[in-house]
Amino acid sequence: MGVGPQRALERLSRMLAYMLGRNPAEFGLVPDAAGFVPIRELLKALHEEEGFRHVREADLRALPLCHPGAAIEIEENRIRLRGGPAAAAQDGEGPAAPPRLLYAAIRRRAWPFVHEHGLAPAGQAPALLCAEREFALRLGRRVDPEPVVLTVDVRKAEGCGVRFLPRGGGLFQASAVPPSCLSGPPLPAEAQEAAERKAPGRRPSRILPGGYLPDPARVFPAASPGAANERRRGKRPPHGRWKREKPPWKE
Structure with missing residues (x-):
């Protein structure tokens, strides 16, 4: 940021x-x-605001030096208001109980995994859920230009033991949301076929365009019931399956 106009600082x-x-x-x-948030997440949010899209991490680190009145603290890759939570005077925190439906936006390429394993499974950070779909879409576009927005059935998830922690402003966090509590767009064709192959008791049969199912009697004539009956009756099966015996007068 350098020296810069004092007003901009x-x-x-x-x-x-x-x-x-x-x-x-x-x-x-x-x-x-x-009271810390990752600098990377702060910059994503800051770049959505008009007049702040030029700000970079180096500008944040230089701000306390160039403007001593800046009330921020930076620790490694995190930033907070000076004084931490005690210095924060947050506005209304919003409802503590979640609504019937919540929304989460994920990377499009992550949808097949979430469809199979659920949202924020064990070992992953809690998922951030929104009470408004449009806000979830806005947050999702920070990580993917075309994110997938999932709908979470809160009551069903609570019945599965999921806890929704309020974070203010209609935001909630939750972990280990089962796939059965999620709904979203259809999976890509490749992922759908993989899911069908993994489904227990299902063996999808698919004939490719231009293909056909062969007739076993034509491919394996000796194993067909008709050929066995013809042999028992002494008849000559079609297509020359065996040679005629030589007549006695030719011996």
Whole structure:
């Protein structure tokens, strides 16, 4: 950022104070217990705001040096409001109980995996869920230009033991949401075929275009019941399956 106009520094400082202290949920940010959010996530949210799309990580790190009034602290790859949660004066936190439906946006290429294993399975970070579908789509576009938006049946998930933790502003976090509680668009053709092959008790049979099912009696004539009956009756089966015996007068 360099020296820069003092007014621009003050404007950025006020914006960061609002995002980190006043209403992080408005920007899809969830601070940890110490009030930190990943710098990478903060920049994604900041770049959606007019007038701040030019800001980079180096600008954030230089801000306290160029503008001593900036109330931010940076620790490794995390950033928070100076003073942590005690300094934050967040706006209304929103409802504690989730609505009947919640929405989550994921990378399109991750949909086959989520379809099979569920959302945020064991060992993964909790999933961020939104009460509004459009907001979930907005957050999803930070990681994929064409994300897949999933609908979570909250009551069904709660019946499976899933807990939804409120994070303010209509945001919730949850882990290990089973696939049976999710609905989304159809899987890509390749992923759908793979899922069918893995389904227990199902062996999909598919004839490719231009293919056909051969007649076993024509491919294996000796094994067909008709050929056996003809041999027992002493008749000559069609297509010359055996040679006629030589007549006695030719011996």
